[in-house]
Amino acid sequence: MRKDITQKLGFAILTLCLLITLFFLGAIIFFIAIRGIPAISWEFLTQPPRRAMTEGGVAPAIVGTFYLTLGAIAFALPLGVASAIYLNEYSPRSFVVNIIRMSINNLAGVPSVVFGLFGLALFVKFFNFGVSILSGSLTLGILILPLIISASQEALMAVPQSHREASLALGATHWQTIKNIVLPEALPGILTGVILSIGRVAGETAPILFTAAAFYMRGFPRSLMSETMALPYHIYALMTEGTRPDKQTTIAYGCALILLVLVLCVSAIAIILRQKHRSSYVQ
């Protein structure tokens, strides 16, 4: 076959793949929006559920998901970034460290329900935090820890060695170099990891099933130690239990739409931060 024909064929296949991906992406947003929009109203966003969850709103679930996500990031971000710094900047490149790295990457592949059971055993029972926002946040935090560590490690590795050398050659200490040169340059990459984690945390059901989620609550969670409703679990509950599937399905799609928008909003904040940071340094 002639070279230019092969090339055209190659590009055609790549374009087709992209179009298929775009189709599914568009289809998800379209279906969720079409089915969810009828449920959305001011009441839906601000009121707790009524009449066995067939009417009213989902405000406690929105607030709960927001708290859980925030809690998980607040726990996992400092811990993950610090671990990545240690692994990448301080630890010698030894056999043991390689094993640790591999283990962390494998941890990212563990099914989330396993984390749920682990959270139940450790946080709910052993530490006696009970079924609470605290237990749920910690469990979700551990779930995304590998994600944040590997994203941070990659971001740190992408900082040119010559910048570290330049800093050390000026008489800066190792720590000064990390704090002032390496971390600021790695920040955009680390934020990318955070963005991915937010999507993951907000949507996870299994890890909060035994650690944080309540089937129904009349009001908002009052403290770290209280149970909470959460959007993904609420969708699950609406679709599997209850007496009026017809009404509940609409509410479930409404929840899905809110979840989508919520994740988009939080990600947008992280993306804006990242762009702002980038443009202040490069060009």
Add this chain to the structure above:
Amino acid sequence: MSNNTTKKFINDHSTEQAKKEAILRKPQVVSQNQSVSVKTKIRVENLNFFYGNVKALNNINLGVAENSVTAIIGPSGCGKSTFIRVLNRMNELVPHTRVEGKVFLDGHNIFDPCCDVVEIRRKVGMVFQKPNPFAKSIYENIAYGLRVNGLKDPNVIEEKVIQSLEKAALLSEVKDRLHDSALRLSGGQQQRLCIARCLAVEPSVILFDEPCASLDPISTAKIEELILDLKKQYTIVIVTHNMQQAARVSDVTGFFLMGELIEFGPTEKIFTAPSDKRTEAYITGRFG
């Protein structure tokens, strides 16, 4: 233009040149005898360096006079970069390396356990092969070095930033955009910024590791002029692939081959009448 400067310079300092020759011939006496007017800034004794089991430097001995330019030449992989990176202990950052022997800076062995490596790196500045400004503004690139060394007063910092840019012959080109990103500068300007950054922390020795390798001829000429100017205040060691450059800027030249220092002496002598056949072969372009 820079050629003329060089020649003029060599004529002006012929007596100084003679003194340096004397130092090179009798290194041991000089390090002990304080009455000699030209001070030995760096003295390297029986230096060996290993990457794992590979010996990269084999028994190097030499002395560098204060306020002189010493060029290190040799083919790729001969150990010249390794050598220069030993002088500010930068090679320690490479895992599985080992150093033997002594390097005296102002009479103190830099490998002495009580020696502070951070302080050595401040005293012995380094300019790298590829310009490596930080992803910060021009101003911050220089202010950073001052801050990490404990300077806090913003007025003093600003003054020193300006001074350093002036010394590195960059001020006139950047004075209206000090707070722009350093990454927007051209390659030659970036390299001069790196020199300014290095000067700001007031080192006494500056190591140049092939500073013009990635620069065009005009930028190269500017850097060379700068090196000749800096010599008045600093002791300079420069690694270069470019033999014309070595001839233009240096007072003393060392020729490295396969980890050994083959010949070390006044630049004029090395380039006109080398005593070792291998040096002659390299300089005349028969290998390397």
